Amino acid sequence: MSSERELDLLVEGLLSDPLHYGHPLREALARLQQQNLDQLSRLERIARISDGYQSLAREQNLSLSERYHRQLRQLEKVARISDRYQDMLRDLNQALQTASQRDVLTGLANRRLLMERLREEELRSQRSGRSFVLAMIDIDYFKQINDTWGHEVGDRALSEIARVLQGAVRGSDLCGRWGGEEFLLLLPETGLAEAQPLIERLRDALRELRVMVGTERLSITASFGVAEYQAPEGYSQVLNRADAALLVAKRSGRDRCVLAAAGGSLSAAALQPS
Numbered sequence: 001m002s003s004e005r006e007l008d009l010l011v012e013g014l015l016s017d018p019l020h021y022g023h024p025l026r027e028a029l030a031r032l033q034q035q036n037l038d039q040l041s042r043l044e045r046i047a048r049i050s051d052g053y054q055s056l057a058r059e060q061n062l063s064l065s066e067r068y069h070r071q072l073r074q075l076e077k078v079a080r081i082s083d084r085y086q087d088m089l090r091d092l093n094q095a096l097q098t099a100s101q102r103d104v105l106t107g108l109a110n111r112r113l114l115m116e117r118l119r120e121e122e123l124r125s126q127r128s129g130r131s132f133v134l135a136m137i138d139i140d141y142f143k144q145i146n147d148t149w150g151h152e153v154g155d156r157a158l159s160e161i162a163r164v165l166q167g168a169v170r171g172s173d174l175c176g177r178w179g180g181e182e183f184l185l186l187l188p189e190t191g192l193a194e195a196q197p198l199i200e201r202l203r204d205a206l207r208e209l210r211v212m213v214g215t216e217r218l219s220i221t222a223s224f225g226v227a228e229y230q231a232p233e234g235y236s237q238v239l240n241r242a243d244a245a246l247l248v249a250k251r252s253g254r255d256r257c258v259l260a261a262a263g264g265s266l267s268a269a270a271l272q273p274s
């Protein structure tokens, strides 16, 4: 038995012994004993409170760290979703950009992209002094194809024509659909003399094109108006000259190419039907 416990028992024994009732020291001992018990229970309460605080603090720490990790995991998830979302947005933007620059039927550059490139080419030519060539191409009697075979056949013919034109030009050239059955070729860093063989090849390729409707083969020819950029003119002037040359090609029988010479006069160096 511990000495504290022995002392307790001794004090309890003295206080409960009727022999000591009325003894002046008994009252003092009883008060001392009570004070001791009160002190003890106060200490026990403090210890309980302290224990409670400690476990609460532990719990709070634990849940804080858990909450922190949970937040971190959520943030990582949000970041992953946001990355994916951004990738999707980028792809979508790219697709929209491409779609806004492409002709739906033929997949060629549309008029918007052609205009953009024309502006760029004008600036480049003014800086470098190297000209570019524009070829306006219009399919001959295309209305007859539609009227005879229907719009779907007309659409198929336009797609085939586009494929031939696109296949014949260099990577640095731009071939686009200007509208309807009209196409535009933009040949950077090129002069009329260099453009002529390409135009010849294109005319041949179109003439040889086999667009079939059942056993019938469509006859496809095109007229060309070709002009070379003359600095410091604006791109719309070279467009107008190519257009005027095309009109002459149409009026003088179609299936031919008319070159717009510098200064606005139309060259007699038209390529005649072969």
Ligand SMILES: Nc1nc2c(ncn2[C@@H]2O[C@H](COP(=O)(O)OP(=O)(O)OP(=O)(O)O)[C@@H](O)[C@H]2O)c(=O)[nH]1
Pocket (backbone or CB within 6 Å): 105, 138, 139, 140, 141, 142, 143, 144, 146, 150, 151, 152, 153, 154, 155, 158, 179, 180, 181, 250, 254
């Ligand atoms: N199928 C189809 N036809 C089109 C499309 N765009 C324009 N066309 C047709 O192309 C034809 C152009 O006719 P015109 O401008 O009279 O010219 P053309 O018959 O080719 O005669 P010339 O140009 O003078 O040789 C019209 O019948 C238009 O409807 C298209 O996207 N699909």
